[in-house]
Amino acid sequence: MDTLAVLFEGFMKKILFLFLIGVGMTIFFAAKNSIPVSMETDMPLRPSDAAAAPVVIDTYDSMRKPVQMTFERVPERVLVHQMNMLETILVLGQADKVVCVTMSSSSASHARLAEEYPEEYAKLPEVTGKELSREALIMSRPNFFLGWGSTFAPRQYGTTYWWNERGVKTYIAGNSNRFAKRVTVDEECKFIDDMGRIFHAREKSDAVIREIEDELRLDSAETQNRAPQNVMVVEITDRTIVNYDDRDLVGDMVRRLGGRIAIQSRRLSPEEVIAADPDVIFVTYFGAADRPRAEQFFRNIRFNSLKAVKNDRIYLLPFSHMYTSAIKTVDGLRTIKKGLYPDL
Incomplete structure (x- = not known):
């Protein structure tokens, strides 16, 4: 009998060992195959949050479909992708809610944030200026992920569905990647x-928002008798001239400030720019490394016949001030307004 008991005990230990291995493998493959695993935190509600009514927000899913997100309380563990979104969080005084920042950005950009918002920036977790892996984001145990449409591409950080299934609410800025039907200043507001x-x-x-609205106001007495100005907003690349038109946020900015985009086309040749001969040209650039090319391009002798060159009406416009600009919308409007009305 003792021999049988020993054998039975050994057999049961093997069964238990195999069972534990099976459970572990099930959890592993569940994660790999996108079976929902909640990342919700069990944080207690703050008194102010508990008393507030739920907030319902209109946004988009990864398939560009309008969806609603309901926030029963203020998110306490926020992922942020893209600089303008992070700066908006800092302006609103919510840096203490951010648990992870993922974006490719220059040290100069972060130095500017640290200088302009020292108290808020000091509350942020370490910001590397690099795109982090999805695994690194998961480790931060978020409950809200704020980004662009491209943020939630399957090969980027995973779809909104992937995050939602794990208890993480998502928000896609409508103007990013043209998720909204019309890309406008109102969408930034x-x-x-x-x-x-x-x-x-x-x-x-x-x-x-009031600051943005103030910039959109024009003194009709000073502008109503002026002929509409033809405007070109371009980006200079190694191979072509990229043109921004009425389909873009900057096109709406120009229109709202009384200008008119000269050409509705995404790519331009130098000859097409010369033929259009706009009154004003804004040259956009991404960062300090791109700025010299933006400054030098229209100094080429071939563009000497342009009105904008003759009248010294070529202006630089940071890309962040004209694309999903968020808190930088007002700066974009100011640059365009100054270019359109340098005498006001």
Whole structure:
């Protein structure tokens, strides 16, 4: 009998060992095959959050379909992708909610943020200036992920569905990757308002929106008798001239400030620019490394006949001020307004 007991005990230990291995493999493959695994945190509600009504926000999913996200409380563990979104969070005083920042950005950009928002920037986790892996983002145990449409591409950080299934709410800025039907200044104001509502910071978000609205106001007495100005907004690459038109946010900025985009085409040759002969040209650039090329391009002798060159009306416009610009919308409007009305 003792021999049988020993054999039975050994047999049961093997069964238990195999069972534990099976459970471990099931969890592993569940994660690999996108079976929902919640990353929700069990943080207690703050008194102010508990008393506030849920906030319902209109946004988009990865398939560009309008969806609603309901926030029962202020997100406490936020992932942020892209510089303008991060800066918006800093302006609203919500840096303490950020657990991870993922974006490819220069040290100069971060130095600027640290200088302009020292108290808020100091609350951020370490910012590397690099795109992090999805695994690194998961390790931060987020409950809200804020990004562009491209953020939630399957090969980038995974779809909105992938994150939602794991208890993480998502928000896609409508103007990013043209998710919204029309890319407009109003859509940027909606983003800022949405952030104010989500983070219960309406006073600060309303102040930013009022600043944008003030820049859009023109003194009709000084502008009503002027002929509409033809405007070109271009990006200079190694191979071509990229043109931004009415389908882009900057096109709406130009229109709202009384200008008119000269050409509705994505790619231009130097000859087409010369033929269009716009009154004003804005040259966009991505960072310090791109700025010299943007500054030098229209100094080439071939463009000497352009009105914009003769009248010294070529202006530099940072890309972040004209694409999914968020908090930088007001800076983009100011640059364009100054270019259109240098005498005002």
